[in-house]
Amino acid sequence: METFYLAIIVFIFIIAIFDLAVGVSNDAVNFLNSAIGSKAASFRTVMIIAGIGIFIGASFSNGMMDIARHGIYQPQYFYFDEIMCILLAVMLTDVVLLDIFNSMGMPTSTTVSMVFELLGGTFAMAMVKTIKSNGNLVLGDLINTDKALSVILAIFVSVAIAFFFGTIVQYISRVIFKFNYKKQLKYFGALFGGFATTAIIYFILFKGLKESSFMTSEIKQLIQEYTTHILGVCFIGFTVLMQIFQWLKINILKIVVLLGTFALALAFAGNDLVNFIGVPLAAFSSYTDFIHNANGTTPDSFLMTSLTQSAKTPIIFLISSGAIMVYVLFTSKKAHNVVKTALDLSRQEEGEETFGTSPIARKLVRLTTGSTSNLINAIPPKVRSWLNSRFDKDDVILENGASFDLIRASVNLVLASLLIALGTSMKLPLSTTYVTFMVAMGSSLADRAWGRESAVYRITGVISVIGGWFITAGAAFMICFMVTMLIYFGGTIAIILLGALVAYLLIRSQIVYKRKMKVEKNDTLVKQMLANTDNNKALVLLRQFSREEYAKLMEWSSVIYNQMVTGFINESYRTLRKAMNHIEVERRYFKQVKRIGTMGISKLSDKDALEKSLYLFQGNDFATDILHSVKRICEPALEHTDNNFNPLEPEQKVHFSEIAAGISQFLKDCELWIARNEGEGFKDLISTGNILINQLAQIKREEMHHMQEQSSYIKVGMVFLTMIQESQNIVALAINLLKIDQKFQEE
Structure with a gap:
């Protein structure tokens, strides 16, 4: 029996490697979008900086692992074999679901997928247990629904807030700096760079490294008590430093963008790593607990009370995960495909549109065009003329081949970092994917990148991506529910067949994707x-x-x-x-x-x-x-x-x-x-x-x-x-x- 479960653990870790690959491919858009879109540096340089951020973030990560141990289910009520059914089903579902979205080039939330997979698997097993208990157990005893409800709420909150502030902040930034920002940057660049860099440092401290292994309670308390002092010193110091860089003819906007890229990559690896290895580590912890403490108890009668304790992740797993994530970042074509979708929807100039049109998008464009015309007519002509001059694109400073300029890239990174850090400090479970994507969409709208010729395509694309987020939650729940049932009642045969099916789907996905890339437009x-x-x-x-x-x-x-x-x-x-x-x-x-x-x-x-x-x-x-x-x-x-x-x-x-x-x-x-x-x-x-x-x-x-x-x-x-x-x-x-x-x- 021990050999059987050891084989399952090995199988789960093999799936976890593939899950890391598809997870990085999906979430790469969160931290690569701004740097690649603005051409802040060469593609190789951007990838190296992001890779360093990922490796550091993964190596020091420790927090959030508890969500896979007791965040959704109440482990003290589940037996070892039941927990293994749930965790195996989650891994089988997750790797296929994320790969499907990556193949379509659609960014989705790995947090939402994992939470709803755990919820679906737990719900399936909870139904079985409540029926068998003859009324001694109820679903409320077995499932922690608060976490799932908070994630659903976060979808609505983060989408609306990120889009709104992305639009407002970018509009103000463009009015201040214009598209030809050289003159304005000379006077306000140091202040802007100092504020942006301070905001990114704040993000690193409160989100990127919040749950790192070296962040003891004493260090956290110290940062919490002296937050204002730390930020004040950072602002003054970085403002002076940015002014010196300007005197040395160094582009401070590129520094801001690359530092923001590093920060988001670090936060992604540090906080989202649980989405990929949290479940395998929970399975491994369950197995070791069963081996050492079962004392002859069978898997179907050994309660997993040990999972109620906080996780202690071995450093070897963190370093190995970081190495795999960096390797995938450099080699995954699907990661570049997901980034391309976000860039196509936010680029400044007209071009090839990835998405078609939809009735909802056409209706929104008609309504917005009418209301905007009325608003514009209400503005005094002189003010209107001055505002239009701030959005004059004739002298836009745009790197060769860039989708948008460095001002917008800086706003995207700084605002996304601030919103995520603010949400974390208020204990709101904001999704990094949702925030970064919707800030980029809001800033592109404010920059008048969505013209009459492209708005209907861009809105259709945004609706498609947002719709995909909700589909992720529903599909994750339903598929994992069915897979858990199949594993529980089908036993070894079901596991072998499902494993073979997953392998077939992944291999087929790669073949189809390569074929698609060959016949795709030039x-x-x-x-x-x-x-x-x-x-x-x-x-x-x-x-x-x-x-x-x-x-x-x-x-x-x-x-x-x-x-x-x-x-x-x-x-x-x-x-x-x-x-x-x-x-x-x-x-x-x-x-x-x-x-x-x-x-x-x-x-x-x-x-x-x-x-x-x-x-x-x-x-x-x-x-x-x-x-x-x-x-x-x-x-x-x-x-x-x-x-x-x-x-x-x-x-x-x-x-x-x-x-x-x-x-x-x-x-x-x-x-x-x-x-x-x-x-x-x-x-x-x-x-x-x-x-x-x-x-x-x-x-x-x-x-x-x-x-x-x-x-x-x-x-x-x-x-x-x-x-x-x-x-x-x-x-x-x-x-x-x-x-x-x-x-x-x-x-």
């Missing part, structure tokens, strides 16, 4: 094109962008056309359903392509815009019409197949399959010609297209004659005629796209 080219200020280079980049997108569309059209025809001929509803899903995805994607192309045109010189923009607009229209024609083929074919109506006759299937293969190959040849960007073979390609159009016209005439002779054939005949007509349109539109692209690419 982000580097898009960023180059939208950040470019050279008119001559702008046309070269725009040509390359349109060529790549048209080639991808032709390749996609070739594949999807073949899929639709095959599905209709073989009466495969599943094939047609998949095709329809792919069509909707492609249509949304190409709307994004058109939008990026339009922004690219704005970078052209007046001459190039006048001569070339019409060709790009026409090409985009032809490409969009191809998508519409593809959809008009798939919709009636899907409906016809779904209703199980009569299929095509065998000779029609054979005949049309041959020409459909020719159309698919023609679209593939178009893709190769556009990708090569060469004039050779152009006339032959056009000639092939015209031949296909004539062949389709002949089939159409034969089909109409066939329908007149057989009245029972009308339903499938109408679908077939639609397919033929739209096939003609696809070929004709592809020819037009080739001609227009040739003109657009010509020097």
